[in-house]
Amino acid sequence: MVKKYLMTPGPTPVPAAVACAQAADMISHRGREFHELFQYVSTTLREFIGTTREVYLLTGSGTSAMEAAVANVMSPGEKALVVRSGHFGNRWAEILKAYGVMVRAVDVEWGRAVNPKLVAERLAEDTAGEIRAVFVTFVDTSTGVVQNIEEIGGIVAETNALLVVDAVSGLGAMDYRMDEWNVDVTLSASQKSFMAPPGIAFISMSSKAWKVCERAKCPRYYLDLRKYRQWAEKFETPCTPAVSTLRALGKSLELMMEEGLANIYSRHEKMARATRAAVTALALRLFPLNPANVLTIIRPPDEIGADELRDHIARNYGVTLGGGQAQLKNRVVRIAHMGSVGPFDVITAISALEGALADKGFVVELGAGVAAAEEIFKET
Numbered sequence: 001m002v003k004k005y006l007m008t009p010g011p012t013p014v015p016a017a018v019a020c021a022q023a024a025d026m027i028s029h030r031g032r033e034f035h036e037l038f039q040y041v042s043t044t045l046r047e048f049i050g051t052t053r054e055v056y057l058l059t060g061s062g063t064s065a066m067e068a069a070v071a072n073v074m075s076p077g078e079k080a081l082v083v084r085s086g087h088f089g090n091r092w093a094e095i096l097k098a099y100g101v102m103v104r105a106v107d108v109e110w111g112r113a114v115n116p117k118l119v120a121e122r123l124a125e126d127t128a129g130e131i132r133a134v135f136v137t138f139v140d141t142s143t144g145v146v147q148n149i150e151e152i153g154g155i156v157a158e159t160n161a162l163l164v165v166d167a168v169s170g171l172g173a174m175d176y177r178m179d180e181w182n183v184d185v186t187l188s189a190s191q192k193s194f195m196a197p198p199g200i201a202f203i204s205m206s207s208k209a210w211k212v213c214e215r216a217k218c219p220r221y222y223l224d225l226r227k228y229r230q231w232a233e234k235f236e237t238p239c240t241p242a243v244s245t246l247r248a249l250g251k252s253l254e255l256m257m258e259e260g261l262a263n264i265y266s267r268h269e270k271m272a273r274a275t276r277a278a279v280t281a282l283a284l285r286l287f288p289l290n291p292a293n294v295l296t297i298i299r300p301p302d303e304i305g306a307d308e309l310r311d312h313i314a315r316n317y318g319v320t321l322g323g324g325q326a327q328l329k330n331r332v333v334r335i336a337h338m339g340s341v342g343p344f345d346v347i348t349a350i351s352a353l354e355g356a357l358a359d360k361g362f363v364v365e366l367g368a369g370v371a372a373a374e375e376i377f378k379e380t
């Protein structure tokens, strides 16, 4: 048996206490115990989102909340500006098209952050105000890049357009301030930095977005946020939610509040810095130019396919790493450090990487990456 270590950018490792919380007795989603859980989860999530607005809980993966965002603030035939920053930026465009929205794109070279000025220019060109919303990805997990939401928010706030942010990756691990940054819609999900199993997504909207929601004409039923708003008054959801996953999320939020937001963010910053230092010490190339603190994406040596390396690591070392998506398929390896991660997770991943590179005949100084990571962890 090879002991397993999960280091993919979602789902992420679930702490035992969180896994156990899921196994508790089933409860009615129309009862008092559920109301308390609902209240705790939705109010605690506000702290991570940085909003005073209500947070609505959906049953589905992160993409369900992306779809909810589109269906609730857009009408068919309207125009939206999408920052296509990677695989998940493309997903915004696909969902919008599926709902009959006309997509205008700011295409960003994969691995780079968008220059917010490009968004400003596109909005300025739109003198008729036809662009109703700007869709962005906080951390595009396919490229490992973090976008400057604060600056984009300041630009969009000057217009009548809404700013919609997919924060599935990054939220809960990196500082995020929906209200302060003028974000109109923020969404995320349970299975990344929130250390819970997949199954719950959540979304919050500004009053500017709610006004648009009232007259938006995209068809919606299961994801109609007006219904969620009504039911939230009684601390319930319109239909049966994934009660067990919600219990798990409640537990992880308790753990996260115990650690404290500032500590969580600095821990992720340290994990990221250590991982980057380690792969740099191994002479591996980092993929993104503006790396986020939740994952490190590397380009293995050209002679070895990324998927072959990943597969070797999984089979022989038990460490599951993420592969490249879309145009990066078989070109990169993604090492996640989001959620329930500490120094020894990073060291494990780096050590496996060193071993596998050596197995494949590359000259690596065993321990060089681990030592570089340890230097970072030693800092106080």
Ligand SMILES: *Cc1c(COP(=O)(O)O)cnc(C)c1O
Pocket (backbone or CB within 6 Å): 010, 061, 062, 063, 064, 088, 137, 139, 140, 141, 142, 166, 167, 168, 169, 189
């Ligand atoms: C994981 C992820 C999603 C959602 O994916 P699901 O599989 O639907 O949960 C969306 N956006 C980003 C940036 C992600 O990393």
